[in-house]
Amino acid sequence: MTRPEDQEVKEERGYKMKLEKIDGKGKKLKFIAEDTNPAMMNALRRTTMNYIPVLAIENVGIIENSSPVFDEIIAQRLGQVPLVFDPDKFNMHEDCECEEGCSNCEVKFTLKGEGPGILYSGELNCKSGDVEVLYDRIPITEMDENQEVDLEATACLSIGKDHSKHQASVSSYQYYPIIDVDNDELTVEEKKSCQEICPRNVFELDGDKLNIENEERCTLCKECVEEVDSGVVVTGDEEKFIFKIESICSLDPEYIISKAAEVLEEKADKVVEKLS
Amino acid sequence: MIIPVRCMSCGKPVGHLWEEFKERRRDEDPKEVLDELGLDRYCCRSLFLTHTDLTGKVSKFKK
Incomplete structure (x- = not known):
């Protein structure tokens, strides 16, 4: 819970969250965000998914x-079909100077x-x-003898809110788990069943000690809490989060996060502009 | 009919993985193949496990 004095401290800090990368290679990224709140995290999640311009055939x-x-x-x-493109090179249709498309x-x-x-995306x-395709082995159609395909296509930049083919990533966040284990209160059997029931292997039994x-692997499922009468308490930290993002377009997850911050800032500026 | 380009639930591109999966499924455990292909979520996994290629059969008939 946030107390009024905590609120003051937060405002002093200017809602600057601390980020720490914990895992990530290729298209996936996982990081911890500290000193923030669920609203901010959700804004980031929605922006990474729905407001990053991505090129797709229209x-x-x-x-x-x-x-x-x-x-x-x-x-x-x-x-x-995901396309590899330079995000700084293209404009959205509505921001472009031309009217007919250039x-x-x-x-x-x-x-x-x-x-x-089989006709592949690589063709x-x-x-x-x-601009080229990200994966060239996506089957588009299969043709028998004497069958043919001949077509023209136009790709343009748009956002995931418009159509899910423009969606940049699959993102999610969760509270950072706080697991309190009171070893004196638990029986040996309870400790053992706690360790066994956990689907994410959070616990380890070291002799008599749990x-x-x-x-970080804990998903707050609370299977272990249900296993015992008392002695194990699992809660989520409301100011610390684990954020997971997987890019489903050609862009890097790091780029998507920084671009999302830019987009959010623009949106916030627009609100201030309208109100002033 | 033909493998979807993207997973219908999460949107991850999966079409390019299908042929490898189809080939390897014959003599490997599907679970391990799916893990190695990087299909972590159950939406993408069920898509691969339940898909049947039918384009070859359908192409014999008139559209």
Whole structure:
């Protein structure tokens, strides 16, 4: 619970949270955020998921499609193919100076294939040359003999709120676990069952002592609390969080977090501007 | 019919992993293959375990 005097301290600090990376390679990132609150964490989560501009195919013009997959399904599949792009190079449609779409806000692709065989995302041919697909082995359609596909596609920048194909990441946060174990109050059997029941292997039994080994792995499921009468208390720290993010586009999770902070700042400025 | 490009629940791109999974599932434990492919969440895992390729069969009929 937040007491009034704590509130003052917080305001002095200016809601500056401390971040510490605990795990992360490739598309995944896990960090601890201290001195913050659930509202701030949720704002960050929602922004990383829904407000980061990501490039995806938007319009598809089908010239020929005799494959078993329908035109609209092919278009929908192409839209979901993740693209590698330079985020500083492109503008959103509404922020671009042009009206009809130009090379600063649109990228054109062609896709051509003949059966028999599988048509892969790697065969998407970018006309401007600086955008490519992230994974080139995504099957788009399968063609039999005498079947062919020929189409044109246009990609544009947008946000996850608009369409989930533009979603940048899957993010989540949880309270940092506080696990209190009173070794004197617990019987040997209780200690043993606590260690066994924990699905995340948080506890370790050292002779007669129940130790907390992997505190960060705890998901606050409280299976261990239900196992005993008293002696184990599990709560969440309301000012310390574990934030997990997995990028599902071509951008790095580190970039997504910093961009999210930028977007949030812009949004906050807009509110102040409207009120003044 | 054909493997989805992304997981329907979480949105992670999974289409490119399907062929490796299909090949390896024949003589390996699906659990280990899924773990190695990096499909941690149960949404993506169930998508792979329950999928059936049908495009080959369907392509014989007129659209």
